[in-house]
Amino acid sequence: MPVEIDLRYVARLARLELGEDEIATLAPQLAQILEHAGRIAAVATEHVPPTASPLPRVNVWRDDEPEPPLPVDEALRNAPDREGDRFRVPRIVEGG
Amino acid sequence: MVGGPWEPVIGLECHVELNTRTKMFCSCPNRFGAEPNTDTCPVCLGHPGSLPVPNREAIARIILIGLALGSTIAARSIFHRKHYFYPDMPKNFQISQYDLPICVGGALEIDLPDGSAKRVGITRVHMEEDTGKTTHASASGRIHDAAHALVDYNRAGVPLVECVSEPDLRSPEEAGAYLRELRALLGALGVSDVRMEEGSLRCDANVSVRPVGSDELGTKIEIKNLNSVRSLERALAYEIDRQTRALEAGEVLVQETRHWDEDAGRTTVMRSKEEAFDYRYFPEPDIPPIEPDPAWIEELRARLPELPRARRDRYVREHGLRPEVARVLVADPGASDLFERTVALGAPPERAANWITQDLAALRKAGEGRVGPEHLAELIAMLDRGEITGASAKVALEEAFATGDPVPVIVERRGLAALADADALAEAVRAAIDAHPDAVERFRAGNEGVLGFLVGQVMRATGGTADPRRVADLLRERLG
Ligand SMILES: [Zn+2]
Numbered sequence: 001m002p003v004e005i006d007l008r009y010v011a012r013l014a015r016l017e018l019g020e021d022e023i024a025t026l027a028p029q030l031a032q033i034l035e036h037a038g039r040i041a042a043v044a045t046e047h048v049p050p051t052a053s054p055l056p057r058v059n060v061w062r063d064d065e066p067e068p069p070l071p072v073d074e075a076l077r078n079a080p081d082r083e084g085d086r087f088r089v090p091r092i093v094e095g096g
Numbered sequence: 097m098v099g100g101p102w103e104p105v106i107g108l109e110c111h112v113e114l115n116t117r118t119k120m121f122c123s124c125p126n127r128f129g130a131e132p133n134t135d136t137c138p139v140c141l142g143h144p145g146s147l148p149v150p151n152r153e154a155i156a157r158i159i160l161i162g163l164a165l166g167s168t169i170a171a172r173s174i175f176h177r178k179h180y181f182y183p184d185m186p187k188n189f190q191i192s193q194y195d196l197p198i199c200v201g202g203a204l205e206i207d208l209p210d211g212s213a214k215r216v217g218i219t220r221v222h223m224e225e226d227t228g229k230t231t232h233a234s235a236s237g238r239i240h241d242a243a244h245a246l247v248d249y250n251r252a253g254v255p256l257v258e259c260v261s262e263p264d265l266r267s268p269e270e271a272g273a274y275l276r277e278l279r280a281l282l283g284a285l286g287v288s289d290v291r292m293e294e295g296s297l298r299c300d301a302n303v304s305v306r307p308v309g310s311d312e313l314g315t316k317i318e319i320k321n322l323n324s325v326r327s328l329e330r331a332l333a334y335e336i337d338r339q340t341r342a343l344e345a346g347e348v349l350v351q352e353t354r355h356w357d358e359d360a361g362r363t364t365v366m367r368s369k370e371e372a373f374d375y376r377y378f379p380e381p382d383i384p385p386i387e388p389d390p391a392w393i394e395e396l397r398a399r400l401p402e403l404p405r406a407r408r409d410r411y412v413r414e415h416g417l418r419p420e421v422a423r424v425l426v427a428d429p430g431a432s433d434l435f436e437r438t439v440a441l442g443a444p445p446e447r448a449a450n451w452i453t454q455d456l457a458a459l460r461k462a463g464e465g466r467v468g469p470e471h472l473a474e475l476i477a478m479l480d481r482g483e484i485t486g487a488s489a490k491v492a493l494e495e496a497f498a499t500g501d502p503v504p505v506i507v508e509r510r511g512l513a514a515l516a517d518a519d520a521l522a523e524a525v526r527a528a529i530d531a532h533p534d535a536v537e538r539f540r541a542g543n544e545g546v547l548g549f550l551v552g553q554v555m556r557a558t559g560g561t562a563d564p565r566r567v568a569d570l571l572r573e574r575l576g
Contacts, residue, residue: 060149062149064117065123066124069136085131085248
């Protein structure tokens with residue numbers, strides 16, 4: 001069954017800038033993936049608990065013991081820009 | 097507030113930073129006030145390929161909170177990724193919980209001003225991580241050029257518990273009582289610093305207004321930026337009034353998020369695009385499910401301390417404290433603990449409570465001190481035996497707070513012992529009479545009030561060590 005998808009909306013949510021040619025290529029591809037997901041969803045699974053993780057493990061956790069954090073210059077090494085010891089980023093304006 | 101046929105319906109969403117030693121999904125230290133970006137690692141900076149691993153102690157603490165609220169602890173719960181873009185969240189998603197939170201249901205019982213109690217339903221309590229801190233001011237404190245923001249990721253990944261109430265609250269006062277009770281509960285559990293001014297306890301409110309007697313909910317408005325119980329109560333009163341007026345004027349309200357402006361005393365719309373709320377939740381693939389062992393849950397249940405409500409009742413019942421005094425004591429776990437231990441040393445409960453909630457509370461506001469139960473018990477005992485005066489006791493308390501020295505040592509060192517020497521006292525009284533002939537004359541002419549002045553002169557001359565009642569008696573004797 002064909003799946004309708006608003007690729008422009010999805011791209012906007014993911015902060016992706018897509019050209020018209022990319023949309024033309026990606027829209028049918030994404031629709032195909034969703035159709036496949038739709039087929040899986042159609043299988044009767046009422047009695048199967050949802051799988052949150054493919055790993056057959058639970059309760060993977062650690063003790064509350066601190067370890068040395070990164071030196072501040074190391075932490076800021078990938079920063080596009082910095083001011084003092086803070087990351088400097090474009091300001092986000094709420095809504096608009 | 098506009099009266100009439102309207103009633104507000106309020107629910108609160110509270111965020112609590114846990115005071116674990118490390119962050120939620122990495123081993124970075126969790127502490128307040130460190131230098132910017134000194135408590136980070138590849139996990140909390142969202143570097144590709146880093147793997148989040150939950151902090152077991154944080155899970156233990158959210159279970160403790162759930163048990164204290166009477167929640168059901170889920171046999172199986174999972175984490176979800178909540179997606180949105182904001183520079184304070186380096187991964188572009190927050191690890192949170194969605195349809196399978198750790199704690200489901202429960203209630204918090206609150207005391208209302210009229211003395212009655214009310215059960216406020218708890219919808220859910222879930223585990224997530226805090227974000228970094230964004231500022232728009234440069235290091236010099238000036239507002240930076242408006243095009244940029246500065247980010248400190250020390251807080252990113254700090255364990256954050258979200259507690260969502262049912263829309264059971266019906267007034268700003270009830271909402272305030274709920275927030276105070278939750279704060280006291282979390283403080284008693286010791287799971288958080290619960291300092292609203294430092295942001296370790298934060299609160300958003302959902303409020304709508306509907307005709308009294310209606311079962312339907314009105315249009316829900318969310319209020320953010322409520323940084324104290326007072327802000328919460330003021331913002332709700334403002335918002336209830338605004339919505340009521342709008343409805344009475346026949347306006348149609350729209351669901352929106354509003355920002356409380358504490359200085360202006362009003363809420364303003366935070367405009368957000370509708371799609372900003374499309375969080376595209378999906379299960380966090382890097383973290384296997386949490387399935388707490390029932391035996392572990394029982395172990396945690398056994399660790400639950402006496403909860404604030406039960407403790408207040410006990411203070412009133414067993415120690416004869418007034419309910420207001422019990423409330424103030426129990427709201428502060430440090431004060432409450434000190435009270436218990438002081439009383440255990442034989443101090444009269446009401447006296448101990450008064451010292452702790454008044455003089456000592458004033459000192460503790462300025463910082464941590466070194467007063468223990470033995471100081472208070474001794475201070476009260478020396479007062480009762482007449483060995484020090486009330487004025488000297490205050491001085492001794494201050495010094496004990498600063499030095500931690502035993503009270504008798506301080507009394508000796510500072511010469512605070514009550515002036516027991518009858519001759520010395522008589523001499524001080526005589527000197528005061530001689531030095532103030534006008535006052536003496538006015539007193540003899542029938543002005544009783546002047547006696548207080550003369551007593552004050554003697555107290556000053558004796559450095560507060562004279563018993564003011566004895567001084568007054570001596571003055572009357574001499575002047576009568
Ligand atoms: Zn980290």
